[in-house]
Amino acid sequence: MRALGVVILGFIMLIIAICLMPEAANAAQGTAIYYDPPYIPSACYGRQNLGVMVAGASDQIWGNRAACGKNYRVTCIGGANLAPHPCKSGNVVVKIVDHCPSPGCNGTINLSRDAFSKIADLKAGKVKIEYTPA
Ligand SMILES: *[C@@H]1O[C@H](CO)[C@@H](O)[C@H](O)[C@H]1NC(C)=O
Numbered sequence: 664m665r666a667l668g669v670v671i672l673g674f675i676m677l678i679i680a681i682c683l684m685p686e687a688a689n690a691a692q693g694t695a696i697y698y699d700p701p702y703i704p705s706a707c708y709g710r711q712n713l714g715v716m717v718a719g720a721s722d723q724i725w726g727n728r729a730a731c732g733k734n735y736r737v738t739c740i741g742g743a744n745l746a747p748h749p750c751k752s753g754n755v756v757v758k759i760v761d762h763c764p765s766p767g768c769n770g771t772i773n774l775s776r777d778a779f780s781k782i783a784d785l786k787a788g789k790v791k792i793e794y795t796p797a
């Protein structure tokens with residue numbers, strides 16, 4: 664009887680783990696840098712103004728323009744250099760409007776200055792992030 668209880672408990676824990684997994688599976692890690700306004704023109708939308716919560720996609724996620732218009736929720740998870748206290752709490756949702764081509768692009772996502780400053784200290788310049796489609 665006790666063995667059955669352990670098996671049932673095991674199953675319940677497995678189901679809970681599976682339910683929690685999709686979120687973890689979707690979260691990719693990378694780095695973020697930022698660029699200064701004006702944010703137009705952009706590679707995706709030309710002179711159309713999509714606001715300030717925008718970003719440039721590195722080749723890693725650009726996908727030959729497939730990234731245009733996609734939204735990502737970005738969270739700062741740590742420093743990418745020696746700057747003290749790089750992260751702020753919370754997260755920010757940005758729309759991909761531009762391309763940050765390599766070589767030269769020094770991060771996975773190039774956030775607008777406005778977006779970067781919501782989740783990190785501008786002085787850090789570059790931080791480690793977790794990002795998920797939003
Ligand atoms: C992104 O960052 C680089 C610097 O690493 C900058 O030269 C580039 O213009 C930025 N802009 C966009 C839209 O990606």
Ligand SMILES: *[C@@H]1O[C@H](CO)[C@@H](O)[C@H](O)[C@H]1NC(C)=O
Pocket residue numbers: 743744769789
């Ligand atoms: C690129 O990022 C690294 C840290 O990951 C930094 O040491 C380097 O100075 C950066 N290069 C540019 C051009 O910003």
